[in-house]
Amino acid sequence: MTQHLWDRLLEAKSRLEPVQSKYRVLFEDPTAPDEPAKVLVPDPNWMACALAGGILPPIDTYQRDRLVPDGEPKEHPYAEPIDAMSEEEAIEYLVMKDIDPAVWRDYKGNRTILKIVPVELIPSDRSFRNAWRVVQ
Amino acid sequence: MSTLTVSNISDATTTVGTSYVVNGSAKAWINADNDPSLVNNDSFNVSSTVDDAVGQIDVNYTNSFSNDDYSTACANANGEYMAFPRRVTTSDTQLASYNVEGNVYADTTRNCMIVCGDLA
Numbered sequence: 001m002t003q004h005l006w007d008r009l010l011e012a013k014s015r016l017e018p019v020q021s022k023y024r025v026l027f028e029d030p031t032a033p034d035e036p037a038k039v040l041v042p043d044p045n046w047m048a049c050a051l052a053g054g055i056l057p058p059i060d061t062y063q064r065d066r067l068v069p070d071g072e073p074k075e076h077p078y079a080e081p082i083d084a085m086s087e088e089e090a091i092e093y094l095v096m097k098d099i100d101p102a103v104w105r106d107y108k109g110n111r112t113i114l115k116i117v118p119v120e121l122i123p124s125d126r127s128f129r130n131a132w133r134v135v136q
Numbered sequence: 137m138s139t140l141t142v143s144n145i146s147d148a149t150t151t152v153g154t155s156y157v158v159n160g161s162a163k164a165w166i167n168a169d170n171d172p173s174l175v176n177n178d179s180f181n182v183s184s185t186v187d188d189a190v191g192q193i194d195v196n197y198t199n200s201f202s203n204d205d206y207s208t209a210c211a212n213a214n215g216e217y218m219a220f221p222r223r224v225t226t227s228d229t230q231l232a233s234y235n236v237e238g239n240v241y242a243d244t245t246r247n248c249m250i251v252c253g254d255l256a
Contacts, residue, residue, distance in 0.1 A: 004199075004255075005198065005199045006163065006181065006199045006255055009180065009181055009198060009199065010180075013180055018178075035188075035189065036188075036189050038186050038187060038188050038189075038194075039174060039186065039187040040184050040185075040186045040187075041174050041175070041176060041184060041185050041186070041187065042183075042184050043176050043179055043182045043183055043184050043185065044176060044179075045178075045179055045180065045182070046182065046183045046184065046198055049198075056198070065200065065256070070202070070203040070204060070226055071202060071203050073256070074200060074202075074256035076199075076200070076256070077199050077200075077255065077256050094183060094184050097183060097196070098183060098184045098186070098196040098228070122173060124172050124173050125172075126171070126172060126173070126190070126243060129189065129190045129243075130189050130190050
């Protein structure tokens with residue numbers, strides 16, 4: 001029987017060293033055009049799990065679970081874990097898991113609203129943080 | 137990994153069911169800075185954080201919750217700030233830090249959150 005995802009995470013936390021990603025995902029929400037650009041930061045413990053393999057479930061289980069009503073059984077905690085990913089594959093997985101499909105799949109406009117960038121390109125000066133936009 | 141299967145845990149005077157321990161433990165936690173930029177200092181059951189805007193961090197869970205009625209406890213390192221869950225779903229929580237003296241959302245360090253509830 002497949003071990004529950006939470007148990008696998010618990011075991012991984014005690015075994016794996018955290019990995020700081022060299023990437024960030026910069027995106028805008030097309031359903032909220034007045035909001036500033038958002039910056040997704042991969043969690044170091046999660047990235048260690050992604051690079052190690054045998055812990056995280058397939059991404060399509062999360063996508064099917066988006067449609068499951070609250071309180072109903074979800075698929076992703078019980079799915080067979082997938083093999084190790086490269087860091088780039090892990091970032092693509094995170095985009096599909098943690099960013100709304102309205103951003104990465106459904107948007108058909110002309111503006112670029114999602115970019116995967118090296119961490120050095122994210123400004124460290126937050127004086128005008130609520131005015132950030134994705135550079136075109 | 138080996139598994140110890142027991143229904144009760146006892147210290148010879150008091151006995152509790154293991155379900156009390158399992159159900160009562162935190163299912164996710166995080167300690168993150170968003171000043172000067174968003175950094176996850178440490179966490180458990182978190183896949184990513186999103187810098188949504190000033191003072192607003194979206195915390196995404198690796199293992200989602202069964203429903204959005206879970207309980208969160210939030211705090212941060214600075215006395216003039218308060219932290220609270222601004223928006224809650226089964227797969228993420230928006231953790232806000234608020235400057236109570238200036239009455240504005242504001243970035244600060246060591247934004248912490250512990251989550252207890254039923255996992256999916």
